[in-house]
Amino acid sequence: xxxxxxxxxxxxxAAGHIPLHSKGKExxxxxxxxxxxxxxxxxxxxxxxxxxNGDCEPVDFKLLTVASRRIRKIRFNDLINPLPIPxxxxxxxxxxxxxxxxxxxxxxDTSQRALTGxxxxxxxx
Amino acid sequence: xxxxxxxxxxxxxAAGHIPLHSKGKExxxxxxxxxxxxxxxxxxxxxxxxxxNGDCEPVDFKLLTVASRRIRKIRFNDLINPLPIPxxxxxxxxxxxxxxxxxxxxxxDTSQRALTGxxxxxxxx
Amino acid sequence: xxxxxxxxxxxxxAAGHIPLHSKGKExxxxxxxxxxxxxxxxxxxxxxxxxxNGDCEPVDFKLLTVASRRIRKIRFNDLINPLPIPxxxxxxxxxxxxxxxxxxxxxxDTSQRALTGxxxxxxxx
Amino acid sequence: xxxxxxxxxxxxxAAGHIPLHSKGKExxxxxxxxxxxxxxxxxxxxxxxxxxNGDCEPVDFKLLTVASRRIRKIRFNDLINPLPIPxxxxxxxxxxxxxxxxxxxxxxDTSQRALTGxxxxxxxx
Numbered sequence: 001x002x003x004x005x006x007x008x009x010x011x012x013x014a015a016g017h018i019p020l021h022s023k024g025k026e027x028x029x030x031x032x033x034x035x036x037x038x039x040x041x042x043x044x045x046x047x048x049x050x051x052x053n054g055d056c057e058p059v060d061f062k063l064l065t066v067a068s069r070r071i072r073k074i075r076f077n078d079l080i081n082p083l084p085i086p087x088x089x090x091x092x093x094x095x096x097x098x099x100x101x102x103x104x105x106x107x108x109d110t111s112q113r114a115l116t117g118x119x120x121x122x123x124x125x
Numbered sequence: 126x127x128x129x130x131x132x133x134x135x136x137x138x139a140a141g142h143i144p145l146h147s148k149g150k151e152x153x154x155x156x157x158x159x160x161x162x163x164x165x166x167x168x169x170x171x172x173x174x175x176x177x178n179g180d181c182e183p184v185d186f187k188l189l190t191v192a193s194r195r196i197r198k199i200r201f202n203d204l205i206n207p208l209p210i211p212x213x214x215x216x217x218x219x220x221x222x223x224x225x226x227x228x229x230x231x232x233x234d235t236s237q238r239a240l241t242g243x244x245x246x247x248x249x250x
Numbered sequence: 251x252x253x254x255x256x257x258x259x260x261x262x263x264a265a266g267h268i269p270l271h272s273k274g275k276e277x278x279x280x281x282x283x284x285x286x287x288x289x290x291x292x293x294x295x296x297x298x299x300x301x302x303n304g305d306c307e308p309v310d311f312k313l314l315t316v317a318s319r320r321i322r323k324i325r326f327n328d329l330i331n332p333l334p335i336p337x338x339x340x341x342x343x344x345x346x347x348x349x350x351x352x353x354x355x356x357x358x359d360t361s362q363r364a365l366t367g368x369x370x371x372x373x374x375x
Numbered sequence: 376x377x378x379x380x381x382x383x384x385x386x387x388x389a390a391g392h393i394p395l396h397s398k399g400k401e402x403x404x405x406x407x408x409x410x411x412x413x414x415x416x417x418x419x420x421x422x423x424x425x426x427x428n429g430d431c432e433p434v435d436f437k438l439l440t441v442a443s444r445r446i447r448k449i450r451f452n453d454l455i456n457p458l459p460i461p462x463x464x465x466x467x468x469x470x471x472x473x474x475x476x477x478x479x480x481x482x483x484d485t486s487q488r489a490l491t492g493x494x495x496x497x498x499x500x
Contacts, residue, residue, distance in 0.1 A: 264413035340411060
């Protein structure tokens with residue numbers, strides 16, 4: 001019981017950025033920003049993602065799902081519907097789920113010197 | 126007194142991943158995901174860990190303990206009962222303690238270019 | 251509606267530091283500390299930044315704006331009014347916005363070995 | 376006014392670790408764990424630090440101060456009273472301030488491959 005109420009329905013992040021270049025074997029070392037979504041509940045989660053840009057209006061992406069009691073990683077590189085996220089430009093995003101989930105954000109930038117980091121999400125409610 | 130009430134009993138993380146390859150001296154430079162558990166209270170903490178996967182049901186691991194007023198680091202690579210966590214696959218986890226503890230998560234990926242990070246935990250209550 | 255109330259008006263950070271040296275192509279690999287500001291609301295955000303130092307009084311910088319439904323990245327290297335932030339010295343900062351925003355902090359230090367990290371903000375209200 | 380009430384009096388961290396080896400120029404590239412303390416208030420902050428270990432009782436360090444409206448970085452390598460923190464061993468810590476402060480934790484490990492990270496503090500109240 002107690003486990004079901006963990007998580008949030010709304011998550012937001014400000015510091016998105018997909019680097020232009022990558023080095024190393026594909027796809028593990030492709031530069032990317034990604035989120036990991038953990039759904040510990042008994043119902044499938046329906047996830048909507050809205051991308052905010054520096055110089056144009058926000059874009060709403062096609063709904064994604066995360067099965068009950070499962071983890072799913074989503075690379076922003078793979079979000080191409082309605083259109084791909086431009087490389088090498090800052091973006092922010094807002095994620096809304098119909099059930100409570102846990103989301104963590106991480107980045108790997110292999111373009112030159114492994115400017116890399118891993119982090120967990122801060123902004124939710 | 127005030128110190129005893131710090132911490133949480135439930136912790137959750139979404140972005141677990143144990144890399145397939147390592148470089149450097151063992152075991153310090155083995156690629157790993159790990160958690161550090163700080164128990165500042167007067168009672169031993171009993172910790173249960175549930176691992177969530179991308180493609181199968183969650184797995185409950187054997188109970189671990191952290192002594193009173195002690196720190197303990199736990200590598201996910203070392204969790205092998207009932208079975209090891211698959212390498213190179215995403216996982217999430219839920220940690221439940223019988224007393225309040227502090228937990229932080231960190232990763233070292235030495236497989237190619239030190240895609241590495243250190244972070245502290247966000248999700249708790 | 252629900253989206254408009256996400257975020258905070260006050261943000262603070264303790265671990266600012268602009269490295270003295272950089273390697274790699276300018277400006278992507280210039281060592282820097284930066285913040286990403288996400289304004290998901292319908293009103294332009296007016297942002298004031300106060301820098302705290304180790305050895306002298308705090309400095310208030312010129313007001314910045316972030317347009318409605320936009321992301322903006324701000325490098326501390328670029329804050330030069332009333333004066334640049336000294337290189338290689340610790341600083342902290344306080345950011346106050348007239349509307350609710352999301353702020354994340356990140357660092358890239360390319361001076362020697364890519365002592366680098368990416369992180370999200372913790373301190374807000 | 377609003378600025379004075381930002382921060383917490385109690386901070387705790389679980390994942391402390393000072394690497395055994397360093398590479399690069401001293402002291403900037405000495406491997407270290409450190410905290411940055413931001414005191415935005417009008418009163419000097421008196422900070423007590425208690426270190427928790429894996430295999431022995433906690434140790435209380437000599438009181439430190441952070442001046443009003445100032446930032447101060449503290450390397451755990453420099454904590455030597457009553458005794459230095461052992462290298463290459465896990466430790467946790469509890470920090471108690473008499474006034475509200477902001478604390479962030481960061482690590483630089485230059486011992487082999489720049490297993491490095493930067494992060495902000497999670498656990499407070």
